[in-house]
Amino acid sequence: DQQVKQNSPSLSVQEGRISILNCDYTNSMFDYFLWYKKYPAEGPTFLISISSIKDKNEDGRFTVFLNKSAKHLSLHIVPSQPGDSAVYFCAASAVANAGGTSYGKLTFGQGTILTVHP
Amino acid sequence: KAGVTQTPRYLIKTRGQQVTLSCSPISGHRSVSWYQQTPGQGLQFLFEYFSETQRNKGNFPGRFSGRQFSNSRSEMNVSTLELGDSALYLCASSASGGSSGANVLTFGAGSRLTVL
Numbered sequence: 212d213q214q215v216k217q218n219s220p221s222l223s224v225q226e227g228r229i230s231i232l233n234c235d236y237t238n239s240m241f242d243y244f245l246w247y248k249k250y251p252a253e254g255p256t257f258l259i260s261i262s263s264i265k266d267k268n269e270d271g272r273f274t275v276f277l278n279k280s281a282k283h284l285s286l287h288i289v290p291s292q293p294g295d296s297a298v299y300f301c302a303a304s305a306v307a308n309a310g311g312t313s314y315g316k317l318t319f320g321q322g323t324i325l326t327v328h329p
Numbered sequence: 330k331a332g333v334t335q336t337p338r339y340l341i342k343t344r345g346q347q348v349t350l351s352c353s354p355i356s357g358h359r360s361v362s363w364y365q366q367t368p369g370q371g372l373q374f375l376f377e378y379f380s381e382t383q384r385n386k387g388n389f390p391g392r393f394s395g396r397q398f399s400n401s402r403s404e405m406n407v408s409t410l411e412l413g414d415s416a417l418y419l420c421a422s423s424a425s426g427g428s429s430g431a432n433v434l435t436f437g438a439g440s441r442l443t444v445l
Contacts, residue, residue: 245433247436254333254419254436254438254439255436260433300372314362314377314379314384315376315384315385315421315434316385317434318374319372320371322371
């Protein structure tokens with residue numbers, strides 16, 4: 212039962228262009244969403260997050276959009292740089308809705324490999 | 330500020346053996362979570378500890394266990410290893426385990442376990 216899905220295993224983008232990574236979820240209890248980036252031989256690194264009470268959060272070149280009715284979120288990277296090439300994971304958490312049982316638990320998507328070409 | 334430290338980084342075991350992995354969280358973080366990453370299943374939550382108590386547990390068999398010490402350092406143990414236990418085991422720490430806001434999980438580099 213894949214509660215968080217990233218349907219695109221890979222994405223290739225030219226440097227300077229926009230990268231859009233997508234994520235869908237099925238569990239209505241999720242109320243906090245995060246994006247992590249992972250380089251080989253390293254652990255995932257937190258990138259940006261969004262609460263379900265918002266529909267957009269921006270941090271520099273990174274913007275996350277949340278569409279609760281569609282249970283869909285996306286990460287926009289503008290402009291894309293070669294150093295952004297990595298695996299991007301979408302993750303979700305049920306914080307307020309879980310009655311304190313969500314401690315430390317994130318549900319991850321399968322990841323999308325982003326390659327930014329110079 | 331030192332990050333999350335996991336040891337060992339790589340290890341090879343044979344079926345039936347047991348393994349213990351160690352995690353030192355970021356100073357001041359009291360919550361430690363463990364995840365298993367495999368190519369087929371992605372990142373899956375194992376368990377979370379806070380103040381030496383397991384507060385949350387994922388859907389893994391009893392062969393997977395953990396503990397946390399008074400200094401917040403944590404260990405996880407896998408007994409009677411199976412080939413399918415080959416994976417990257419990731420530890421993450423946060424201030425209180427809330428997984429949101431200021432409590433986002435910070436991951437270590439992981440321990441790569443190969444079971445032969």
